[in-house]
Amino acid sequence: MRAAVLVAVMAAVTILLRFLPFLLIRGETPPYIAYLGRVLPPAIIGMLVIYCLKDVQPGDPSQLLPALLGTAAVVGLQAWKRNSLLSILAGTLVYMVLVQAVF
Amino acid sequence: MDHQVVRQAFLKSVPVMAGYVVLGIGFGILLRAAGYGVLWSLAMSVCIYAGSMQYVGVDLLTGGASVLTTALTTFMVNARHLFYSISMIDRYKDAGRYKPYLIFALTDETYSLLSDGTVPSEQEAHRYRFFVSLFNQSYWVTGCVLGSLLGAVLPFSTKGIEFSMTALFIASFTEQWLTSHDHIPALTGLLCTLLSLVVFGAERFLIPAMLLITAVLTLLRGKSVQGTVLCTAGSESAQGTVLRAAGSESAQGTVLCAAGSESAQGTVLCATGGEEGQRTAESAQRTVPCVSHEREEES
Numbered sequence: 549m550r551a552a553v554l555v556a557v558m559a560a561v562t563i564l565l566r567f568l569p570f571l572l573i574r575g576e577t578p579p580y581i582a583y584l585g586r587v588l589p590p591a592i593i594g595m596l597v598i599y600c601l602k603d604v605q606p607g608d609p610s611q612l613l614p615a616l617l618g619t620a621a622v623v624g625l626q627a628w629k630r631n632s633l634l635s636i637l638a639g640t641l642v643y644m645v646l647v648q649a650v651f
Numbered sequence: 652m653d654h655q656v657v658r659q660a661f662l663k664s665v666p667v668m669a670g671y672v673v674l675g676i677g678f679g680i681l682l683r684a685a686g687y688g689v690l691w692s693l694a695m696s697v698c699i700y701a702g703s704m705q706y707v708g709v710d711l712l713t714g715g716a717s718v719l720t721t722a723l724t725t726f727m728v729n730a731r732h733l734f735y736s737i738s739m740i741d742r743y744k745d746a747g748r749y750k751p752y753l754i755f756a757l758t759d760e761t762y763s764l765l766s767d768g769t770v771p772s773e774q775e776a777h778r779y780r781f782f783v784s785l786f787n788q789s790y791w792v793t794g795c796v797l798g799s800l801l802g803a804v805l806p807f808s809t810k811g812i813e814f815s816m817t818a819l820f821i822a823s824f825t826e827q828w829l830t831s832h833d834h835i836p837a838l839t840g841l842l843c844t845l846l847s848l849v850v851f852g853a854e855r856f857l858i859p860a861m862l863l864i865t866a867v868l869t870l871l872r873g874k875s876v877q878g879t880v881l882c883t884a885g886s887e888s889a890q891g892t893v894l895r896a897a898g899s900e901s902a903q904g905t906v907l908c909a910a911g912s913e914s915a916q917g918t919v920l921c922a923t924g925g926e927e928g929q930r931t932a933e934s935a936q937r938t939v940p941c942v943s944h945e946r947e948e949e950s
Contacts, residue, residue, distance in 0.1 A: 551687065551712050554721045558708050559698040561725035562732070566754050569736040570743070577737050583872050584865075585734035587836035591864050592727055593824045594840025596707065598860075600817035602853045614811070622818045626825040633670055635825070639818035640677070644811035 610651040618643035656775045660782030667760045668790045671702075675794015676801060677815040678705050683802030684809055685713045696795035700788055701758060703823075704728045705795075706816040720858060727861045735762040742768065749781040756784035758791075839867050 577585075604615045622639035626632065679692045687709075695705050707728055711721050735757050742765075743753050761784050770776040802809065828837060847860035 551691070553718065554712055554716065555691070555695055555699065555708070557718055557721045558695075558704060558711075558725045561722050562699050562701050562704060562729050563755060565726065565729050565732045566736050566757050569733055569740060570754055573737060573740060580869075580872070581733075581737070584868070585731070585737070587839075587868050587872075588727075588865075589731040589734075590824075590827045590831065590837040591840030591843075591868060592730065593820055593827060594837045595844040595857075595860055595864060596703070596728065596820040597817070597824050598841060598844040598848060599707070599710075599857065600820055602848060602856070615814075615817075618814050618818065619821055622821040623825050626822050627829060630826065630829070632819075632822040632826060633673055635822040636677075636815060636818040637673070639821070640812065640815040643814035643818075644809075647811040648808055 614646035656779050659771045664783050664786035667787050671790035672794040675791050676798035679795045679798020680802035683799045685709050689799040692795045692799035696792040746777040749777045761787045
C-alpha cells in the first residue's frame, strides 16, 4: 500500500514537471529558470552519485574497494570509449564479481 | 493510415532501443531483487517512465522514504524535464490529440531524438513525433518487464546488481564532465551533498542537500552577474572562467572577457591571445583585462 502511494507520487510529480511549462509559460522563459535549467542537471547528477554511494562504509575495505574499483571502471571506460551503456554494464560486472567472488 | 510515417519514426527510434531495453532490464532485475515483481515493473515503466528516477525509486521504496522525501526527490531528479518541455512548447503547440502523450513521454532520450526538429514531412510532424515517443516507451516497458521476469529465473546470483544505478549516474557525471567546460554546477552537486551527508547522516541528507544545492547555485548566479568581479576576484567561478579563456579555441589575439545575459547564467565567453592560450589560470587572471557587457550589445 505504502509502495503504491510512493509510486503514484513519483508518477504524479514526474507528469507535473513535464506538463507544467505547457500550462504556465507564455512567451519568454524567465532567466532564473533558464539558469537553473543549465546548472541544476549536472549538480543533481553529482548529488545522485553521492546518494548511490552513501551506504559504503569507508572504514570497511570489503565495501570500499569494490565501490572504488567499480567507480574507476565506469569513469575510465566512459572517458575512453564515451559509450554509457558499455561503461554501466562493465562497471556493474566489475562490482558484482568483486562483491561475489573476491570480497 | 500512412505507414510510411510509422516506419520513419521506427527507424529514428532504433538508436534508443538497445539503451532502453538494457537499462530497463537492469531496472527490472533490481526491482525484483528489492521484492517487487513484474506488475510493479510494468506499472512504474508505464506510469512514471523516467529511467534514472525509477532506479532511485527502487531505493525509495525499500529505504522507507516518506511521501515528502519521495515527492521532493522526484522533483529534483526530474527537474530537467521542465526544461525539455520549455524548449518544446512551440514545437508541440499545435499537436492536437497527440499533445498530451507527446508531453508525457518527453524523456531524456526522446528529447534528444526530437530536439533537432527534423521531421520527414511537416503535415505529419506530430504523428511522426508521437510514434517516435511511443516506440521509445515500448522499448523501455519491454526492458523493465523482461528484467523482472529474468530476475526471477537467472541462474546466477544478482548480488551487487544495485551498482548498475551507481554506474548509470557515474557514467552521466563523467560524460557531463567531459563535454562541459563549466564544472562548477557538478562540483556544487558533489560537495553540497557530501557536506549534507556528513552533517545530517545517510538517512535524512537528501532534502537538505537539494535545498543547499539550489541555494548555492542561486548565489553563484548572483555573483556571476557582475562580470568584472567574476573575472578579477579570483573566486572559484572566476577561476573556472579564466581557465576556459586559457584553453579557448577562439583565441584571436585580442583579449576579451564578455559577460552578459549569458554570464548572468554563469557562462562567460572568453577569448585570449593565440600564443598566450597556454597561460595558466593564475597568470591569465592577473594580466587579462576584462570587459563586461551585455550579450545583447555584443550581437
